Amino acid sequence: MSSYREKSIVFIGFMGSGKTTIGEQVAKKLYRDFVDIDEEIEKEYGMPVIDIFKVHGEEAFRSKEKELIKGYCERPLKIISVGGGAFMNEEIREVCLQNCIVFFLDLSFNAWKERLTLLLPSRPVLQGKSIEEIEELFYKRQGIYADHNSKFTTDHLDIDEVSDYLIKSLKTSWDLYS
């Protein structure tokens, strides 16, 4: 078990909440390795997530997602962004919460809607859904993100503001709990 200061950081939240973007930025600023689980799965299958869902199915994707998260969460000093659906799985929630510091990146549905056009082509879970169905999924998913160590709402903040806040908050907790 790593010391509190060396624990890996995990970002969770709805698709498009900024886990990849913010995770990468925080990793750069803390000089840590960044791991994006969706990207790791894409590397293993040699195709984008949307094609993995089409060719191999969601079950295969979820199984690889679990295997990779379990492996990375047990290592120290990483910044890990998991996919938006990863926390649906209890084993994943447990391994993340037991080994890492889990940050929930939250935003309002209104703020999220502005990112929809950007996200739509690459997110299989959004395909063929009406905006009402997406809104329902958004609120249903809030429940799976309820288990976390710290939550940060990113409405009206840019990427640097969010990552700077997160780093400040981490440094405070390292000073308090190390």
Ligand SMILES: Nc1ncnc2c1ncn2[C@@H]1O[C@H](COP(=O)(O)OP(=O)(O)OP(=O)(O)O)[C@@H](O)[C@H]1O
């Ligand atoms: N304040 C902000 N924080 C983070 N991302 C922002 C912000 N403002 C705009 N964006 C944009 O929103 C998008 C967030 O997408 P990103 O891929 O980081 O989300 P994600 O949480 O990793 O999604 P997924 O679960 O599907 O992997 C990016 O295109 C990013 O540029």
Ligand SMILES: O=C(O)C1=C[C@@H](O)[C@@H](O)[C@H](O)C1
């Ligand atoms: O919310 C989800 O279920 C997903 C989010 C993405 O990060 C990818 O992991 C994939 O598109 C599924």
Ligand SMILES: [Mg+2]
């Ligand atoms: Mg991502």
